[in-house]
Amino acid sequence: MLSLAVTLAILAVSCSGQSVQVDGNKVVDTLTRLANFSDHENPAVTRILFSPNDMLARTFVKDLMRDANLIVREDKMGNIFGRWEGSNPSAGVVLTGSHCDAIPLAGMYDGTLGVIGGIEAIAALQRAGYKPAASIEVLMFTSEEPTRFGLSCSGSRALAGALEAEVLESKLDSEGRHFVQVANEVGYGASSTQEMLDATKLAPGQVAHFVELHIEQGPFLEAEGKDIGVVTAIAAPAALEVVFVGDGGHAGGQLMPARNDAGLAGAELALAVERHVLATGSVDTVGTTGTFEISPGAINSVPREARLAIDIRDIDGPRRDSVVAAVLESAREIAERRKVRMSSRVINQDPPASSHDDIVSAAASSAQQLGLSVKHMVSRAYHDSLFMARVAPMGMIFIPCKNGWSHRPDEFAKPEDIANGVSVLALTMARLSGGSWPKTEL
Amino acid sequence: MLSLAVTLAILAVSCSGQSVQVDGNKVVDTLTRLANFSDHENPAVTRILFSPNDMLARTFVKDLMRDANLIVREDKMGNIFGRWEGSNPSAGVVLTGSHCDAIPLAGMYDGTLGVIGGIEAIAALQRAGYKPAASIEVLMFTSEEPTRFGLSCSGSRALAGALEAEVLESKLDSEGRHFVQVANEVGYGASSTQEMLDATKLAPGQVAHFVELHIEQGPFLEAEGKDIGVVTAIAAPAALEVVFVGDGGHAGGQLMPARNDAGLAGAELALAVERHVLATGSVDTVGTTGTFEISPGAINSVPREARLAIDIRDIDGPRRDSVVAAVLESAREIAERRKVRMSSRVINQDPPASSHDDIVSAAASSAQQLGLSVKHMVSRAYHDSLFMARVAPMGMIFIPCKNGWSHRPDEFAKPEDIANGVSVLALTMARLSGGSWPKTEL
Numbered sequence: 001m002l003s004l005a006v007t008l009a010i011l012a013v014s015c016s017g018q019s020v021q022v023d024g025n026k027v028v029d030t031l032t033r034l035a036n037f038s039d040h041e042n043p044a045v046t047r048i049l050f051s052p053n054d055m056l057a058r059t060f061v062k063d064l065m066r067d068a069n070l071i072v073r074e075d076k077m078g079n080i081f082g083r084w085e086g087s088n089p090s091a092g093v094v095l096t097g098s099h100c101d102a103i104p105l106a107g108m109y110d111g112t113l114g115v116i117g118g119i120e121a122i123a124a125l126q127r128a129g130y131k132p133a134a135s136i137e138v139l140m141f142t143s144e145e146p147t148r149f150g151l152s153c154s155g156s157r158a159l160a161g162a163l164e165a166e167v168l169e170s171k172l173d174s175e176g177r178h179f180v181q182v183a184n185e186v187g188y189g190a191s192s193t194q195e196m197l198d199a200t201k202l203a204p205g206q207v208a209h210f211v212e213l214h215i216e217q218g219p220f221l222e223a224e225g226k227d228i229g230v231v232t233a234i235a236a237p238a239a240l241e242v243v244f245v246g247d248g249g250h251a252g253g254q255l256m257p258a259r260n261d262a263g264l265a266g267a268e269l270a271l272a273v274e275r276h277v278l279a280t281g282s283v284d285t286v287g288t289t290g291t292f293e294i295s296p297g298a299i300n301s302v303p304r305e306a307r308l309a310i311d312i313r314d315i316d317g318p319r320r321d322s323v324v325a326a327v328l329e330s331a332r333e334i335a336e337r338r339k340v341r342m343s344s345r346v347i348n349q350d351p352p353a354s355s356h357d358d359i360v361s362a363a364a365s366s367a368q369q370l371g372l373s374v375k376h377m378v379s380r381a382y383h384d385s386l387f388m389a390r391v392a393p394m395g396m397i398f399i400p401c402k403n404g405w406s407h408r409p410d411e412f413a414k415p416e417d418i419a420n421g422v423s424v425l426a427l428t429m430a431r432l433s434g435g436s437w438p439k440t441e442l
Numbered sequence: 443m444l445s446l447a448v449t450l451a452i453l454a455v456s457c458s459g460q461s462v463q464v465d466g467n468k469v470v471d472t473l474t475r476l477a478n479f480s481d482h483e484n485p486a487v488t489r490i491l492f493s494p495n496d497m498l499a500r501t502f503v504k505d506l507m508r509d510a511n512l513i514v515r516e517d518k519m520g521n522i523f524g525r526w527e528g529s530n531p532s533a534g535v536v537l538t539g540s541h542c543d544a545i546p547l548a549g550m551y552d553g554t555l556g557v558i559g560g561i562e563a564i565a566a567l568q569r570a571g572y573k574p575a576a577s578i579e580v581l582m583f584t585s586e587e588p589t590r591f592g593l594s595c596s597g598s599r600a601l602a603g604a605l606e607a608e609v610l611e612s613k614l615d616s617e618g619r620h621f622v623q624v625a626n627e628v629g630y631g632a633s634s635t636q637e638m639l640d641a642t643k644l645a646p647g648q649v650a651h652f653v654e655l656h657i658e659q660g661p662f663l664e665a666e667g668k669d670i671g672v673v674t675a676i677a678a679p680a681a682l683e684v685v686f687v688g689d690g691g692h693a694g695g696q697l698m699p700a701r702n703d704a705g706l707a708g709a710e711l712a713l714a715v716e717r718h719v720l721a722t723g724s725v726d727t728v729g730t731t732g733t734f735e736i737s738p739g740a741i742n743s744v745p746r747e748a749r750l751a752i753d754i755r756d757i758d759g760p761r762r763d764s765v766v767a768a769v770l771e772s773a774r775e776i777a778e779r780r781k782v783r784m785s786s787r788v789i790n791q792d793p794p795a796s797s798h799d800d801i802v803s804a805a806a807s808s809a810q811q812l813g814l815s816v817k818h819m820v821s822r823a824y825h826d827s828l829f830m831a832r833v834a835p836m837g838m839i840f841i842p843c844k845n846g847w848s849h850r851p852d853e854f855a856k857p858e859d860i861a862n863g864v865s866v867l868a869l870t871m872a873r874l875s876g877g878s879w880p881k882t883e884l
């Protein structure tokens with residue numbers, strides 16, 4: 001009789017007591033300390049791959065992982081893993097993570113939430129007495145942002161085996177150096193790009209589930225009053241580089257009819273990007289000319305060269321491709337009319353990715369268990385999850401952020417939303433790991 | 443009887459023998475050596491005020507002045523003078539000169555011709571046995587180009603007393619430092635900007651004539667087959683800075699209707715500058731958006747700020763002013779329509795300057811004496827002469843340059859045109875100095 005009574009009590013607990021305690025303010029404190037490692041003064045955050053501030057941030061993250069009793073390992077690309085060994089260490093891992101690099105003058109939540117929040121989710125599970133079956137790991141990806149080498153998601157592309165050595169070797173930083181050179185200087189890297197990439201690639205089945213916690217970077221959760229976004233798909237990103245080259249000349253001496261001003265060609269193209277995007281008539285199509293560099297860049301010199309980097313995304317792959325084609329056609333037309341030389345290059349044009357039903361269900365159920373409202377939604381920003389989806393079932397958990405702002409110093413998420421997101425992540429990972437909750441009395 | 447015969451011989455010589463020998467190839471050799479002091483590899487020349495290469499160029503120029511037996515002096519702004527003392531040292535000086543700084547990726551003739559050619563013109567007069575009455579000086583101006591502090595003609599503005607301490611102090615280089623600080627570090631400067639400017643200003647009457655030799659930086663001499671341009675006026679330059687500020691955001695997450703993209707505002711304004719300039723219907727109006735900087739300048743970030751520097755010139759001051767006004771009005775209209783904040787600043791808006799008849803006549807007569815064809819013309823590029831005109835009678839001598847190209851690495855002037863220009867400068871200075879030619883026999 002006693003035995004049966006105890007069993008019933010345990011079952012009851014296993015349904016109602018599988019929960020975690022997360023202090024959102026504590027997570028914000030940690031994010032605030034991490035934000036100090038920045039090339040610009042806070043609230044702006046600028047943290048460029050393998051810069052001194054990036055290296056300080058990496059040490060900070062590894063220390064936090066060790067404080068949470070995680071086993072730290074790093075791969076040759078600089079991806080940093082913290083492992084909580086489960087009772088079934090040979091099972092595929094439940095992996096969470098995001099990035100800590102930040103584009104110039106960004107904010108303190110993009111990416112960092114998924115790293116610091118991932119560590120805190122594991123710590124919360126530990127505090128709750130949860131015992132994982134499949135091991136749980138948290139990961140800080142190398143260089144999600146394309147700032148230094150013009151390539152986004154370097155770490156996750158490499159983990160997914162989706163990065164060719166030739167492609168990575170074609171990318172140089174502003175000092176003309178290769179990724180592997182710079183990696184070697186800070187203690188990562190290998191004797192060649194190929195060796196580095198080979199060593200980084202995940203083994204088949206190594207990751208059983210990947211789930212990333214991130215701020216929405218869009219306005220919908222806030223506008224609709226939803227607590228948690230469960231991502232069903234990630235929009236298809238494309239990036240183009242277009243270079244116009246004219247003959248330059250003196251701004252006083254060269255008369256207007258004799259000019260072929262590369263800067264004006266660039267200005268026309270930036271406006272054409274906007275026009276082609278708006279022409280789809282869909283709010284889901286976005287296009288941005290985010291870099292526009294002219295040279296020589298002197299007030300008294302006609303621009304000889306304009307170099308534009310253009311980002312085009314859509315939740316609809318073929319519609320996105322039609323905008324890419326229209327932009328390239330405009331570039332050709334402008335170059336011909338303005339008599340400048342033009343070259344263009346597709347930096348990347350990736351397909352969209354779908355979340356795995358198991359992770360969507362686990363995340364939605366975990367949110368509902370906590371009494372939080374859920375919106376199933378598409379991510380228009382892209383993430384390391386886009387590439388992790390190629391080697392593992394993938395899912396993402398979003399929390400609201402103020403006005404949908406991101407990539408700016410006033411990027412903001414409320415501590416209570418952060419606590420919600422970390423709690424949902426923790427419970428989602430627990431469901432996916434298939435471990436056990438403590439047997440407590442009623 | 444003997445006395446009269448000798449006098450007639452001397453007169454004959456003084457009409458037909460007042461000439462000089464100039465080797466154009468030797469001048470090109472010297473210019474080529476000077477071009478080595480460059481932050482970019484030749485043929486590109488980049489020489490920024492008070493940079494290591496600028497300091498090396500200054501030493502090179504002072505050595506050349508000393509080789510020509512000139513007395514070298516420097517003022518607190520870093521203007522470098524080489525003096526050939528005349529028989530009437532208290533008379534106002536005949537001054538020639540130009541600049542040796544070069545904007546990024548410029549060529550090897552702009553400015554340098556007037557310094558190296560000025561030294562060579564004096565050396566040629568010395569070789570010919572000419573004895574100056576008024577002293578003749580050659581000058582290398584500090585910072586004709588605006589590259590470092592965003593202010594053109596710093597040296598000549600200061601010499602003319604046309605530079606307010608407040609204005610110069612408002613200009614910072616890219617490292618946030620003041621002119622006087624940097625000047626002090628390389629051995630110029632003073633304890634304050636005001637003291638530096640006060641010490642630099644020329645005394646009234648100190649310069650009796652200023653004449654500058656320069657490449658045309660325009661296509662007319664070459665196109666019309668003229669050997670020498672005699673400048674009658676310098677076009678009125680204006681420079682504006684316009685800054686647009688929006689809210690930035692993530693290039694994926696921020697949908698198009700929510701954007702206020704500062705980069706697109708800038709692109710529209712650059713095109714508006716071109717439109718307003720063409721609308722005058724006059725080939726003499728030119729306008730250039732020579733710098734266009736957007737930030738944060740990341741491919742996945744909506745531009746938050748665009749900073750444009752706009753150069754507008756015309757030989758007609760009021761017409762130039764009407765274009766400036768139209769550009770500023772467009773900036774306001776674009777800012778309102780695109781919901782970005784806008785600020786604008788007139789960096790300079792100088793009146794045109796006229797050459798002095800005495801110098802125009804001396805230069806034209808000297809060219810005719812050498813059998814060279816002459817075009818009287820307006821300078822559309824501006825020069826230190828524009829400011830020297832405020833304290834002395836001014837004139838300029840132009841030589842053709844290939845295709846009118848300037849401010850680019852393939853800027854080029856033929857050695858024979860260089861020899862013509864230096865010879866005309868030498869004879870012009872001799873006429874203005876009022877000295878004596880050697881008495882040679884028939």
Ligand SMILES: [Mn+2]
Nearest residue numbers: 110111145407
């Ligand atoms: Mn980001």
Ligand SMILES: [Mn+2]
Nearest residue numbers: 110111144383
């Ligand atoms: Mn991110």
Ligand SMILES: [Mn+2]
Nearest residue numbers: 552553587849
């Ligand atoms: Mn110049």
Ligand SMILES: [Mn+2]
Nearest residue numbers: 552553586825
């Ligand atoms: Mn010049």
